[in-house]
Amino acid sequence: MDIEKRIQGLRDRLQYIQDIFGAKENANIQLLQSKLNDFLAREDSVSPAERVKQLSALEDLFEFLEKKLERELTPMDKVRIVRHPQRVCLKDILENVYDNYTELGGQDEYNIDPSMIIARAYISRRVGGKVHNQPVMVIGQEKGHGQEFRNGGSVKPWGNAKALHYMKVAETENIPIHTYVFTPGSYPIEDNPGAAQQIARNLYEMAGLTVPVITCISEGGSGGAEAIGLADHRMMFSHGYYSVISPEGAAAIEGRLRNGQRASVELIESCARKIKMTADDNKAMGFIDQVLHEPSLGARPEDYDFFKTLRQEVIAATDTVVLNVKGLRLFRAMTLSSRRARKKGKSAEDIYVRWNLSSRAKERLVWRRYQRFRRMAQKAYLDDSPFTERVNNVLGEFWWDVYSFFKYDFMRKHQKKITSVMEELGGEIQVVKDRCAAPFQWMRNRISEGEGETAIDTETEKSLTELSCWDEECDTGNGTYYVSPQAREDRAVTCPNSATHGCVDLWAPDLFGDFGGVCSTCGHHFRMEYQWYLHNVFDQNSIYEFNRNIEAGNPLDFDGLDAKIEKAKAKTGKKSGCTTFEARIHGVNCVVAMLIADFRGGSVGAAEGEKFIRAAERARKKHYPFIAYVHGTAGIRIQEGVNGVIQMPRCTMAVRRYIEAGGLYLVLYDTNSYAGPVASFLGCSPYQFAVRSSNIGFAGPGVIKETTGIDIPPNYHDCHQALSRGHIQGIWDRREIRKNLQQALLTMGGRNLYYR
CATH class of the missing domain: 3.90.226.10 (2-enoyl-CoA Hydratase; Chain A, domain 1)
Incomplete structure (x- = not known):
């Protein structure tokens, strides 16, 4: 009975080895198969003692060749294990x-x-x-x-x-x-x-x-x-x-x-x-x-x-x-x-x-x-920042550390005393100021009485007497100089909802110009370039980009990735799929990290993760609100392997540190946002919103079908479904993003103070 168990054990070991190596031709596996078959063929013709001896020798051979096969394992063999x-x-x-x-x-x-x-x-x-x-x-x-x-x-x-x-x-x-x-x-x-x-x-x-x-x-x-x-x-x-x-x-x-x-x-x-x-x-x-x-x-x-x-x-x-x-x-x-x-x-x-x-x-x-x-994945991206820029960054960070300490730590600790002293001192200064200014005020009043009316300043007079500026090149104070390339095409555009909503065809210059890419009948949002948001959401001339020299690389030397990265850089003029900058919205300072769909689908690798982390750290040090605008993301860049997937915990930890320090973290999704970023540093925000007609989820329809065999409904990832599931907290019209962001900053953070 013991011999039968040992023989069955060898059969199981051989089957296991064959399963691991699949259909590969391997001399060692063939040898094991041959030796086991020979033993089984002669089993009944030998004495019990000889049978035990041959079985022990066969077990030793299995052990020896298993160790030899161990050294031949490929990564895919280990996956099968x-x-x-x-x-x-x-x-x-x-x-x-x-x-x-x-x-x-x-x-x-x-x-x-x-x-x-x-x-x-x-x-x-x-x-x-x-x-x-x-x-x-x-x-x-x-x-x-x-x-x-x-x-x-x-x-x-x-x-x-x-x-x-x-x-x-x-x-x-x-x-x-x-x-x-x-x-x-x-x-x-x-x-x-x-x-x-x-x-x-x-x-x-x-x-x-x-x-x-x-x-x-x-x-x-x-x-x-x-x-x-x-x-x-x-x-x-x-x-x-x-x-x-x-x-x-x-x-x-x-x-x-x-x-x-x-x-x-x-x-x-x-x-x-x-x-x-x-x-x-x-x-x-x-x-x-x-x-x-x-x-x-x-x-x-x-x-x-x-x-x-x-x-x-x-x-x-x-x-x-x-x-x-x-x-x-x-x-x-x-x-x-x-x-x-x-x-x-x-x-x-x-x-x-x-x-x-x-x-x-x-x-x-x-x-x-x-x-x-x-500290992880620090060598997986490229950084060609000049030495002087790096020194300036270090000095700038040190300055903001000191400034934040005195303004938000030291000052708050003694805020009541300081406020009381400043109020008393301010009252005294105001009295002295009024007494010193009294003679000058008396002279100004006498001059005005002599002229018979108060002079109207030039700017006020112009605003009351001149017509408003309707020229395309006129500065609206909003930075609306950007015109979508789609608006320059002389063609009619049909809304995808025309069959169900009766939408009329729209002229491209109107649709992608005055209408902001929004169907005037059903409100469907066509895709717009990320530049549209830069020029229409933030105050004019307020954008200051930082860490622009951090660029996507090829840490695993993946075949063909270098050419694809260079192509994306040439297409977008960006060095990675994430751009980080400071900007203002109606005068309110904020730090923004933008994932750009045009750069390799907005996929996240080591460079994008590092820039996102630095943006969160900058927002924490400066006590600014932090906004993540997702123009689109296809997930983690697979060609970077674990260098990419490790950005999920890395960025999430940076976001948590920012939020726990009292920061206001807002996420806005557009177009299609899937996989790792949504399942980590974007999805952990307490305030997540989506532009209408966007799609949000963990895996795309094709992946779900392949993984589960389930055919999902067409609107499975629609932002309205995400809202009903509690994934996001609201859906915004593209044309109202600037107004809604301002409202969010005022109500969720306060006009001047974004830290609890």
Whole structure:
């Protein structure tokens, strides 16, 4: 019976190897197949003793060749490993890493979302004859153990909402959070609360959690991974992947595939290699802290030594995060020294570290988390700013730090005293001023009486007697010099709603000129250039662009991306898909970050993320409102790999820091806005608005169809649907944006003070 089990085990191992390497021709796999078949063919003709001997030799051969095949693994082979049904999963980890646990929020299919598992667990450590039971909150996606109802680990919005709820519970109880990422990506559905909106909410709240967060990544697919992946320490299984998109998705985009076309195996393999998604790639780029080495060809449920290693590393990582923010430096040094001794045979469980944090330690934890993500992807963009400009920027930032301290910190602290003194002093000055000015006032009155009437100043006289200026080139004070190129075309334009609303055809000069791209019958908004907003929303001559020399690059040396970036630069005259500037709206200063659809679809990479973060920091230092205008965004730039997707937590943390300092953050969507930016630093704003006829969502119709097999209604992403779901707070007519922004600034922030 034991021999039959061992033979079946070899059959399973061979099938597993064949699944991993797919249809590839491999001499080692063929050798294993041949040797196993030979053994099975001769099995009945040999003695039991010889049978056992040959079986042991065959097992040794399997082990030897598995190690050899391990060195031949390609990135796509590792993707097949993490997708395999025999892959270790979250419930295996709960059973083998933690000493006890209770599952929360449902069980198996009786669950709000079976793809997301939450468990209250504890780890026992025996130190000095005493047992310490340390509680943790374990959160992660589950792919196995009833995979048919777990949706392959693709979590729906309410599953991520459940995860966030228990993160806040852990924060209340002051216990660490361990998250395990086993997802190909979030389920692209907009039903309330909406995939994008919920991921944005998770990122925003995780950025400020005051308990240690440790993350282990096996399969990290884009926004689904980020929903629980913003952590103080991030580990990755050696056969795992962490990527902005699946290799198949990248191949579909690179191959421009449509209508269900399938990419070739060669193209998928190429994309898997080029987007640098493996653990070693992510460790080299600084997006994870350590790689957890797995057994040959990946960890499976029977690999108990791997679970022992995982337990030790999870404990050690939690200890490290806690000790790095503790105030007792001597104790920390002693403990770290003991951990070094652990390498000589001492276990992490032999050292007791309290995981509870004081209020000061919690503040340091959040600050260190922000600094950690702020340092990521710093080499993934280009910055050719002259040395003098960089020096001026540093000096300018220092000046605003000092100015803000005295105006908003020091002055407020002593505001009542200073106000009282200034009022008294002002009263005295006014008396002296009136006495000194009395003789001059007496002389002016006598002169006026002699002339018989008061002189009218020249400007007032002109305004009362001259006609208004109706010339196109006349300065309206609003900067309306810009004329859309579409308005210069002598053609008639048909509204897409003409069949249902009876809209009449419009002459292009009228439609894109006086009408601002808005149908006069139904109000449909045609697409307008981003320059239209620059000239019609902000005060004339008030725009000052900064950080213009930060430009998009090609950090992964992705084939063909350099040419595409250069083409976009030539087309738009911009160096990246984000432009940042200061401007005024009816005299009110503000900082604006604009995502430009004309530049690679408004996709976000390292350069765009860096400019957005710097804009948020500038708005915080200057105490200005911060406006994100989204002319359009197709999501994260996939050719930059994790350099792109890491902008989701990076920018969200910068926005959170700005909002928590009291800033007013407004987001305005136009045209089409999808994916990563909407699911992070845009979607976390408390004040989100949309231009009429815009579309907002997590994934486009094609992606939803390919992922879920569901045909969505034509208006699924319409801004009115987003409003009904609570994603946005209002819909604006393009011609009223300037007025509405002014109203928002006055009512949400106040005329002169934008900080609470």
